[in-house]
Amino acid sequence: MSIISTEQLGHSFNDRWLFKDLHFGLQKGDRVALVGINGTGKSTLLKLLAEEFPPQEGRVVKERGIRTGYLPQEPDFTGISTINDFIYSSENEQQQLIKEYEQLLESKNIDTKKLEQLTDKITALDAWEYEQNIKTILSRLQITNFDQQISTLSGGQKKRLALAKLLIDEPDVYILDEPTNHLDIETIEWLEKLLTTGSKTVLLVSHDRYFLDNICTQIRELDKGKLYTYNGNYAYFLEKKAEREYNDILAAEKARNLLRKELEWMRRQPQARGTKAKARIDAFYDLEEKSKGPRAQDKVQLSVKVSRQGSKILEVHNITKRFNEKTVIENFSYVFKKGDRIGLSGRNGSGKSTFLNLITNTLPPDEGYVVIGETTKFGYYKQGGLDFKEDEKVIDIVKSVADYIQMANGDIITASQLLTLFLFPPEKQHGLVKKLSGGEKKRLQLMRVLMANPNFLILDEPSNDLDIDTLNVLEDFLLSYSGVLILVSHDRYLIDKLTDQLFIFDGSGKVIIYNGNYADYKFEVEQKLKEQKEAERKTKESKNKQETQSSTKKKLSYKEQREFNELENKISELENLIKEKTEELNSTTDHILLANLAKDIEALQEELEEKSERWLELAEYI
Template sequence: MSILSTEKLSHSFHDRWLFRDLHFGLQSGDRVALVGINGTGKSTLLKILAGVLSPDQGTIVAERGIRIGYLPQEPDFAHLNTIEDFIYSADNKQQQLIKEYERLIELDQCDANELGRISDELTTLNAWEYEHQIKTILNRLQISDFDKKISAMSGGQQKRLALAKLLIDEPDVYILDEPTNHLDIETIEWLEKLLTSGNKTVLIVSHDRYFLDHVCQEIRELERGEVFHYKGDYANFVEKKAERHLSQVASADKARNLWKKELEWMRRQPKARGTKSKSRIEAFYDLQDKSKGPTEHDKVQLKMQASRQGSKIMEIDAVSKSFKSSSIITDFTYTFKKGDRVGLAGRNGSGKSTFLNLITKSLEPDNGHISTGETTVIGYYKQGGLDFRENQRVIDVVKDVAEHIDMGKDGIITASQLLTQFLFPPEKQFGMVSKLSGGERKRLQLMRVLMLNPNFLILDEPSNDLDMDTLNILEDFLERFPGVLLLVTHDRYLLDKLTDQLFIFDGSGHVQLYNGNYADFKFEQDERLKEEKNIKSKDANQQKPAQTTQTKSKISYKEMIEFNSLETDIQRIEDEITALSGKLMEVEDHIELSKIAQDIDRLKNELDNKSARWIELAELI
């Protein structure tokens, strides 16, 4: 049974129906990816399901008392001042206690009685684990300064803040619109584990294929107002979608041919409808609808020409850059060669964007020199998005660069023809840029970069907000691209497919050169960490007897509270196991027996964990 569903849902956007009489349902434990080309209404559907937007027609049916968490593409923090105001909900007692506890322990001299009272309340509510969970989430998403004004945060920081709040609140249904945007790869891998733990109900719009494969069990595609279901991973979706598309194209072609013949009949017959066959007229309009189905050309076409490249491309000689007392890049040297395909990797804030600003000359190095070859034509797809005026038409954005574009062997085409290849039909070409969806603006921005015919292509998070179809075509184009490719992305699939070398930024100024893609680097890194862990474990075992004679570690007030509560918890769990074990002798129904056995296993695992923690704290005491 669905815990969240729609009934005859219809919604329009700028006088165009996105979908009509749509049915969409989620059952408890479903983890679903929603995909589709830009402008089909994915984000709109998510807003309606989350209750943020009211549909033009139809209703949303939700299970009584269900809590829905919604992460929009661009969070709105109107009427909120600081991070602390947003994170800790006024109506959540546990969160307010944790907020007060954190405030007190930060003070140089705090009221011990007040701290003890709050600690007792947190223990009574079993909130210590919740407090640890909140800290883990905030640390992972790089949120630390609670007094910081939200208005002073960047777009990426605000997106991470909104995600942190949603994860802290633990809703019954997670509705996430591009959750991996502005996250580094390590954080994405952590988010994957969090969303797949427990029996969470999740609906995600994302371009990240590895993320979808790791989190989702089903893919649903929104296309031309309909939803198509695909069980399994992304590769299965691509295969089944191709089969369905071929079938739809064949049906639509057949309908178009028949419709043309029927159109002649409609034109020949008298205008008075009563003298015509009513059933044939109705069949004509049915054919008309079917003839609007997909064609073989309904996809973005990338055939751009790369400028000729000379022997000297770009030379970076001992470049360093610092901000205040923080070193971002230290003494970095590299000479780009023809055919280089380099990925930039590292956590957010480690220096990747600074590096791009240096090589594109929008930032000067403190030391060193960057020399660019005379024939090098840089095309820079920036993460920030497309710059446009509110009253600017789509075609004007293109004509600002050039009215005619050299396509190499395919000759010269007009700006309008190029827009059509990028799936901007005439009615959109003469519409306002402000009315395009976020993904359509990204596609337009990509087109503006490529029409310059660059031979040194820099792509900073190109997968953000682009639909899967456009991404697949972009990948094919980049695989054939003859120039230098410099790629910054958190999309591990893109890094693996398009790069064979990495610049790894560690955040302290050092940039490591690595020959191989991200999968190779990750494998080597994991193996090295395992080896280091084994060495530390052996060292710890060898040193353990000597350490017992040394001074004991100091236990904190919070850990003392935890130690006392563990004794009570362990006794309670042991009593529950004893009671359930007795029931096993009395129950005959095999289903009930199985349930009791599962409960005993769960309690034993919990007992082991709490006993291990009790021993750990007892050693400190």
């Protein structure tokens, strides 16, 4: 049974219907990804389900008492001053007690009596685990200064703050619009684990394919006002979507061919209006509608000329950059070569954007120098977005760069033709930029960067707000791009596919050059951690053995003997519990139950191993 559903839902935007008579249902434990090209209404549908505003047609139905948590692309903090005011809800008693407790601890003169009272209240409400959970979430999302004014935060900080609040509130349904935007890779991997723990109900829009594969069990595609459901991960969705699109193209082409013949008959305007003629006229209009289906070229096409590149491209010599007391980059050197494909990796604030500003001469280094080759032509796609005036038209944005553009094959095309290749039809070309969706503005920004024919391309978080179809085309273009590529992205799939070298910013000023992509780097790091843990374990075992051999055998104390006896019982209980859970695991096909049982078994086995080690330790003295 659906806990959230829609009845004949319809909504329009800028005099265009996004969808009509749409049915959408979410059941408890569903983890669904909503995909579709920019401008199809994904964000609008999320807002309607979160009851941010009412639909123009139909209604949204929720099970009584269901709480939804909604993360918009651009959070609104109107009427809220500080981070503290936003994080802790006034109607949530646990949160208010925790807020008061944290503020008391930070004060210079702690009122011990008040602290004791607060401690008792938090204990009575069993809120200590909740308090630790809040701290973990805020720390992971890099929120530390609770007195900071929200108006001073950047767009990325505001997005992380809104996400933190939603996770702290623990709603029944998580509705997330691009939750991975402005998160570093480590935080995304943490968020994946959090959202898949327990039986959370999640509906999200995301361009991050690894994130979709790791989170979602179902993909729903919104395409031209219709909803298509695919049970499986993102790879399965791509396969089935390609099949559907191919069949749709064939059906539309067939309808167009038949329409030409029927059009001749309609133009003759038959005098007879009998039953057969009327049926044929009705069939003509049905055929006309079907002929409006997709064509083989209905997708973004990227093909631009790359400017000639000389032997000297870009040289970085011993650059250092500091901000106040913090060293962001220290004594870094690199000479860029033809064909370099470099990914920048590191936590937010570790210096990636600073590095880009240094190499493009937007920011001077404190020490060292940068040499840019005479033929080097930068194309810099920035996170900030598209700069435009309220009354500016889409075509004017393009013509401000050039009226004509040379393509990779040498053809010269007009600005309007290029916009058409980027899926901006004539009606949108002459419309205002402010009426475009967030993703369409990003697509327009990308087009402006590429049409300048750069031979040194810098993409700073290009996947933010771009639809997956456009990202796939961008990937294909970049795979054959002959210039130098620098890519900053939290999208692990994009980094893995497009780069073969990493600059890793550790946050202390050191930049590590690693030959390989992110998957290679992560594998190496995990292997080193395993080896380190194994070495520590062997050292500990050796030390314990030496201590045992050097000391005389002692007898167990009464307390240790009692612990030993209890351990035997506990080990037996754990073994039985693992057996029961394993049998239950083998007898169910429910994927949610399977995941939960697997996690339970893993936790029980860890506890069993710990208890067994202690039992063996005590057994030596029996």
